[in-house]
Structures are given as structure tokens and as C-alpha cells.
Amino acid sequence: xxxxxxxxxxxxxxxxxxxxxxxxxxxxxxxxxxxxxxxxxxxxxxxxxxxxxxxxxxxxxxxxxxxxxxxxxxxxxxxxxxxxxxxxxxxxxxxxxxxxxxxxxxxxxxxxxxxxxxxxxxxxxxxxxxxxxxxxxxxxxxxxxxxxxxxxxxxxxxxxxxxxxxxxxxxxxxxxxxxxxxxxxxxxxxxxxxxxxxxxxxxxxxxxxxxxxxxxxxxxxxxxxxxxxxxxxxxxxxxxxxxxxxxxxxxxxxxxxxxxx
Amino acid sequence: xxxxxxxxxxxxxxxxxxxxxxxxxxxxxxxxxxxxxxxxxxxxxxxxxxxxxxxxxxxxxxxxxxxxxxxxxxxxxxxxxxxxxxxxxxxxxxxxxxxxxxxxxxxxxxxxxxxxxxxxxxxxxxxxxxxxxxxxxxxxxxxxxxxxxxxxxxxxxxxxxxxxxxxxxxxxxxxxxxxxxxxxxxxxxxxxxxxxxxxxxxxxxxxxxxxxxxxxxxxxxxxxxxxxxxxxxxxxxxxxxxxxx
Numbered sequence: 001x002x003x004x005x006x007x008x009x010x011x012x013x014x015x016x017x018x019x020x021x022x023x024x025x026x027x028x029x030x031x032x033x034x035x036x037x038x039x040x041x042x043x044x045x046x047x048x049x050x051x052x053x054x055x056x057x058x059x060x061x062x063x064x065x066x067x068x069x070x071x072x073x074x075x076x077x078x079x080x081x082x083x084x085x086x087x088x089x090x091x092x093x094x095x096x097x098x099x100x101x102x103x104x105x106x107x108x109x110x111x112x113x114x115x116x117x118x119x120x121x122x123x124x125x126x127x128x129x130x131x132x133x134x135x136x137x138x139x140x141x142x143x144x145x146x147x148x149x150x151x152x153x154x155x156x157x158x159x160x161x162x163x164x165x166x167x168x169x170x171x172x173x174x175x176x177x178x179x180x181x182x183x184x185x186x187x188x189x190x191x192x193x194x195x196x197x198x199x200x201x202x203x204x205x206x207x208x209x210x211x212x213x214x215x216x217x218x219x220x221x222x223x224x225x226x227x228x229x230x231x232x233x234x235x236x237x238x239x240x241x242x243x244x245x246x247x248x249x250x251x252x253x254x255x256x257x258x259x260x261x
Numbered sequence: 262x263x264x265x266x267x268x269x270x271x272x273x274x275x276x277x278x279x280x281x282x283x284x285x286x287x288x289x290x291x292x293x294x295x296x297x298x299x300x301x302x303x304x305x306x307x308x309x310x311x312x313x314x315x316x317x318x319x320x321x322x323x324x325x326x327x328x329x330x331x332x333x334x335x336x337x338x339x340x341x342x343x344x345x346x347x348x349x350x351x352x353x354x355x356x357x358x359x360x361x362x363x364x365x366x367x368x369x370x371x372x373x374x375x376x377x378x379x380x381x382x383x384x385x386x387x388x389x390x391x392x393x394x395x396x397x398x399x400x401x402x403x404x405x406x407x408x409x410x411x412x413x414x415x416x417x418x419x420x421x422x423x424x425x426x427x428x429x430x431x432x433x434x435x436x437x438x439x440x441x442x443x444x445x446x447x448x449x450x451x452x453x454x455x456x457x458x459x460x461x462x463x464x465x466x467x468x469x470x471x472x473x474x475x476x477x478x479x480x481x482x483x484x485x486x487x488x489x490x491x492x493x494x495x496x497x498x499x500x501x502x503x504x505x506x
Contacts, residue, residue: 022321031312035312052308052364144340151316152346
């Protein structure tokens, strides 16, 4: 359980860094969606940035530089954002420990997540308002609640944020990680980078005894043992390292994937 | 017939000149619907990523001017930064929030070009309009020379705020010595609605005959102001707190 413990503490450390901005220590200012780091560089979440560019129909250098920085970071790290930074994943790991993920399909060809992303992109283009960031994004809602003691916020906003965050948690209770796998466009954008990312979890098939412990431990319900390649490059892998913790034969490990091997 | 090369040349040149023209004539358009932090550009709600970094910057410099809007400011403005409660927390134009905005929704502009709203004096409540000499608002105004104008008469020193010069920072709201502030900052859109009515009322009061004005000042307005109450020394407090001049 070492990696899992490091991971959760790392998440708490990130949240701590965000909270101390209100005590005059300016490491970051903003929230996980978008911020200015060390008063020097901007960082902007990929989906939120794209949605905002589409809703505002303009390009600002702050936004572009923030997007480029985040994309370069997560080309290296893959979907580690979800596993190592996102506070909603942390909440999910406490609120839901039992249920299993059930596959839910509208159409056999098009995954739900693609429908969700096109819906939000389209609606933000038509209404010129970033709908996902404003109302639905659980990260935004979480930070509004987290920053409540340090900021003056209108009462109705907090009530709305709590309700919307609870809805997301209830969705997760009903169907484990349905939110992360099929609905969250923020995570999916990082997931796409999994296909080309450098940091990966590697499965050593010589050592593997096919005990299925890794498949059981995976919070995102990835079929680790059935991957044809030795690297796990599923869109859903959040690099949380739970499978590495669960494996008793040291068949799984973090590796840096070089281009030719 | 124009040759192709010439045609290309002409189109290229017109394109270049239009770009140059557009870049020189660029004027910032401000958000006019609600009172925003300084430098908020037009269509703010579609450009703001709701990241709270401006609020964090405002807290860091201990101004607390920015708060987050709820449903009362409209559904589309949910979670966007607004400046309300200027009586307690006005903006002193430190411009820190514009430096941290990661989307450029708050643009870095010089203080003089800020347009958050327009301050309007309630001449029924203002002591300067009702037989007193009070300079509290103009003392704390960062651009007092340009913004304020006084007309001294037997009815007081009658302050005027030039709407095109006022940046709407709200320092005067905090400094106003009547307990219910006699100066209020309106969003530009709202100001445009009341402007005509307000100006006609100003003119009406200015041109009142002596007896009517006497009755208005000494029998209606002054007793009301005394009932609301006056807090002397507010402007010293604001001058000290925000280190103006």
C-alpha cells in the first residue's frame, strides 16, 4: 500500500499548496482548473481551456501558454492528473469502496464520453458560455467549497456547488467510476495523452502468475492482464499504482517508455 | 486586366494595412452589466474560467474587494468575480488581480483606463448639497482632479462627479460620512438607464427658487440626514487604510 499512501498524501499536499495562497504564500494563485504558478507561468486544464477558447471565440496568450505548458507536462506523465492531483478522485476513494463498474452504452460505436465532449463544446459555442466549467465541473465546485472560509462568496453559489458536487458523488456511488470513465471530459483529455505519454505502467509477462489481483484492485476497472502490449496504455489508466501495490510477484512497475524498444 | 502578381500584391498590402489599422485602433471594451474587478473586458462571463485567482490576489493584498457572484447576479455570471459591498471593501486599483488572471479576462491596463462603474451622488443625502462643506469623497478619490468639480453656493459646496472620468473604484463610497452612503457606484449599463432622470433632477434642484430650495434643504433633507446619522472621520480612516497620497 506504499504507493497508494504516497499518492493520497501527495494529493493532500497539492490541496495544501492551494489553500496557503490565502495566507500570503504565493506558490499558486487560482484553482486546479487554471492558475498562475510562482507568479511566473500560467497553467490551464486542457478541456477547460479548449472550452473557454471556444466560448470566448478569442485567443489570449495567457491561455495558450497555460495550455501548452500543461500539455507538455502531461505528454510526459499521461493521465497522472487524475491519479495524483485531482481531488474528486480522492473523494471517490473514500465515498465508494464496494460497487463495481457496469458498462453502460448508448451506441456500440460511439462511446458516451465522446458524446459528452461534443455536447459541451457545441453548447459552449452556441451559447458563448463555458457551461461545463461554470456549473458541472466537480473540481471547480470542490474548490469553491474548499476556499469558502477564506473568501466572500454568495450563499446561493455555495449551495449550488454542494448540490452539484453531491450529484457527482452519487453518480459514483451508483456505478463505480462511471463519472471518471464515461462522463468527465477533463480526465478524458489527459487520457488521450496516455496513448503517447512517456511514463507508463509496465506488465512483465514472464513474472506474471495470472492471479488477477491487479484487475481486482484497479479503481478504473481496466483489464490489465488482457492488454496485448506490455505497457498499459488504456485511456482509463490514471497511473495510481494500485495494481503495483497489489501484485505480489513484482510483475508490474512504473517505467519510462522509450520510443524504440 | 490585372495580372495575378499585382492582384496578390494588392490583396497582401490591404491585408497588412487592415491588420495595422486594427491593431492601432484597438480600444478596450469593458464589461458593463455588473461591477467587475478592474480591467474586466466585454463578455466577461464567456472569458472567465472561474479559477478564483483574482480573488486570491485580492486577499493577498488584504483588500477583500472581490467576491464570487451567485444566482442574484444572473445564472451566466455564476462564480465570476464581482466587486460588491464597496462600503466595506472598495477597490483601490492596486491592479494585482489583472496580473494573475490566466485567461486574459482581466486585462492589464493602466489605472486611468479602468472603468468598473460610475459613481453617482444622491443629492438628497449628500451633505455638500445640503448646507455643509464636506470633501470626504474627493479627498480619497485617486483621480480627484479630473473627476470632481464643485460649485460653491449658499447651499453648500455641491460636488459633481464627471461620469466619463470616474473609474468606479468605490473609495468614495467607503469614505462618505453619512451612515447610509450618499454616493453609490452603478454598473455602466444601469447608469445609462438612470442617467437622463438623474441629470434632470440635478438641474431641477439647482434651479429651484430660493424658498423651495430652503424648504427642501432645511425641512426635508437635513432632518433626514441627521436621522440617518453622520460619522465624521471616515475619510481619514480610508486615507490611512489605503495609503492614498
